[in-house]
Amino acid sequence: MSDATTYAWLLGRLDISSLAILPAIANPTASEIVGASAAMMVILGGIAVVAMLTWFNWWTPLWRDWLTSTDHKRIGIMYIVLALVMMTRGVLEGVVMRAQQAAGLDGGFLADSHFAELFSTHGTIMIFFVAMPFIAGVINYVMPLQIGARDVSFPVLNQISLALTAIGAALVMISLVLGKFSTGGWPAYPPYTGIAFNPGPGPDYWIWSVAIAGLGSTLSGINFAVTIYKERAPGMKLFYMPLFSWTVLCTAIIMIFAMPPLTVATLTLALDRYLDFHFYTNDLGGNMMNYVNLFWLFGHPEVYLLVLPCYGIFSEIISTFSGKRLYGYNSLVFATMAISVLSFTVWLHHFFTMGQSAQVNAAFGVASMFIAVPTGVKVYDWMATMFRGRIRFSVPIVYATGFLILFVIGGLTGVMLANPTISYQVHNTLFLVAHFHNVIIPGVLFGLLAGYHYWFPKAFGFRLNEGWGYVAATFWIFGFMFTFFPLYVLGVMGMPRRSASYSDPAFEPLTLIAMCGACLIFCALASLLIQLRISVRDRAQTRVPLGDPWNGMTLEWSIPSPPPEYNFAVVPEVTARDAFAEAKEQGNAYPQPTAYEDIEMPRNTSIGAIVLIGGTALGLALVWYVWWLAILSLVVMIGAFVARSFRTDTHKTIPAAEVAAAHQAWLAEVANASPVKRDIETKDTNRGLAALELPQGAA
Ligand code: HEA
Ligand code: HEM
Ligand SMILES: [Cu+2]
Secondary structure, X not given: OOHHHHOHHHHOOOOHHHEOOHHHHHOOOHHHHHHHHHHHHHHHXXXXXXXXXXXXXXXXXXXXXXXXXXXXXXXXXXXXHHHHHHHHHHHHHHHHHHHHHHXXXXXXXXXXXXXXXXXXXXXXXXXXXXXXXXXXXXXXXXXXXXOOOOOOOOHHHHHHHHHHHHHHHHXXXXXXXXXXXXXXXXXXXXXXXXXXXXXXXXXXXXXXXXXXXXXXXXXXXXHHHHHHHHOOOOOOOHHHOOHHHHHHHHXXXXXHHHHHHHHHHHXXXXXXXXXXXXXXXXXXOOOHHHHHHHHXXXXXXXXXXXXXXXXXXXXHHHHHHHOOOOOOHHHHHHHHHHHHHHHHHOHHHHHHHHOOOHHHHHHHHHHHHHOHHHHHHHHHHHHHHHOOOOOOOOHHHHHHHHHHHHHHHHHHHHHHHOOHHHXXXXXXXXXXXXXXXXXXXXHHHHHHHHHHHHHHHHHHOEOOOHHHHHHHHHHHHHHHHHHHHHXXXXXXXXXXXXXXXXXXXXXXXXXXXXXXXXXXXXXXXXXXXXXXXXXXXXXXXXXXXXXXXXXXXXXXXXXXXXXXXXXXXXXXXXXXXXXXXXXXXXXXXXXXXXXXXXXEEEOOOOHHHHHHHHHHHHHHXXXXXXXXXXXXXXXXXXXXXXXXXOOOOOEEEEOHHHXXXXXXXXXXXXXHOOHHXXXXXXXOOOOXXXXXXXXXXXX
């Protein structure tokens, strides 16, 4: 018996040849060296993190304050850190792909299969492990504060959702070091992901990372929706909610209904691969078109799930920095609802060319175009909000302006694609790639970055550096335009998406411009990192402990920065929309409470960490056929859940006296803050400062 079979029970199909670095040593082609360097970056990055945690003695605080925390704010921050780490990889992959295509006339430096792996990981990472966790993070941080809640409805479930998302991200990272990832694109269509075409571990990595993270998103959706229905502060009717919270509610409902089709698609694909089922094969009654339908039944609502909360972020930012209440609040809410419902009626526009009748195509084409109507309503509402506002041109509104101009272009090319006859011409060309980056980058990414800039002072008590903020935003906007506008032209010229190389020299100049654009985007990412570093260094000068750095209108600005664990010392009574702005107008922004009560908060728990470790082991075991490990990790996780269900001391009480002391100290700080100091705290830029009112009515 060979060594491999001797150890098969122990390591499944994992053996020394699975190490991604080895081929680069045996056969150092450019492609292998790029792959091996990426693997080394993951390994060295991992070692660096462990070394840093040990050197600074950060293991205990990491465990006590973060990994076991059930506080929605900390969970939100961890989601965002995860998203930023994964974004670094996603952007680097984008740059490498653009370099490959720029050099791709009759060749390039990457092997075809390596390029295929790159667009598959890039798409998967950007959607599932950048956009989704970033959104989940912002929602987690902001939504409970906006509705006057002390936490989400199910804090422990929240921790588990984060763990499930992190498992997916971990599996994609591990695939750089052990084995290869799928080559089937982010939708992982069979037959490319079928066992006959690709028997390796790649599609299995995709299946388990997406299935596990998708489960986390379903649970998050339930958690967010229940929180909004059940935890609003007294008096906060649904139509008093800030617009961001409204978009969260609609997104949560989309999550609840759109994630299950993805779960079904991934798990049936797994059944095909693991147990020789024939859902998506040509023989034995299978039909791979069913996969395509199921995937886009999820995939289309998914893109609105991503963009709706960002519409919410832009709504908050545009109104705050225009110094005006939102124009057309009701129409914005109804437009959000309309988009959520319509998002479930258009999935077929992703495969107009799959052979259904012209009538069916026409129906879905028209339905897709309908979405332009509520979206247009929103665009006009935002413009009307800015109209005659005293606009403070701070970093978040730079992103918002970039969004308004660029997103409309991306939306309009979407409407073009919704016309089946046009789709027949440009489907699966770079025109499509340009369309979706044109909606996702200005719409989703700019929204999240604007939100990051806007709420950062709330979360950490000091501002992000403005100068580097402008630099990053400018790089993003111009980098985006240089990278993706040429792709519209390339698409119309007929260059297919997902091509590692091409033979038509006419494509070359535009691919070169796109590569330069990608380098600008890389500079944008670097600027964000520099900005963070500098902001942390200078934090003493940019502190905003009073908690209202932008002259905000909603409840999250009415509490200290960073907020206490329980958010609100006394849960506020809400009597109107824009509750904090209203209170300021009435001179009652910081009321003196009549009494304080004990506050009950959930205790820390290690269940999330157990799920993280157990789930990662389970995922790896399934990918590599290590059955004993799969069973063991399942048993451990189930055991942990059973054990937890016996615990009775799941909550702790924060005594009223402690809450009162902290709150009174802060109120005194607010009251003592001279107008000058408050002015400094509200002075994000010098522009338009005259329009600012200082917080009034401090107790
Ligand atoms: C955030 C993500 C996002 C958003 C918001 C959108 C928005 C839209 N998308 Fe896009 N789309 C994607 C992400 C997104 N898309 C992705 C990822 C893919 C490809 C996936 C893949 O294959 O890998 C894709 C692919 C895709 C296709 C498939 C094409 C093909 O495969 O051949 C189609 C076809 O109909 C389409 C249509 C639309 C439409 C009609 C909108 C509309 O919602 C746009 C509405 C907005 C506006 C129109 C602008 C503002 C409106 C006004 C100013 C009012 C005036 C305008 C009019 C009256 C027209 N999209
Ligand atoms: C930041 C700079 C980015 C660059 C340079 C970039 C570049 C690219 C490139 C070169 C491709 C392959 C195009 C092809 O098929 O020929 C691609 C595909 C893709 N990108 Fe990006 N991208 C970026 C950001 C994003 C973001 C932010 C998202 C989503 C949140 C995203 C989602 C996708 C998806 C879903 C695909 C399709 C993958 C597939 O074909 O299956 N990208 N990108
Ligand atoms: Cu769609």
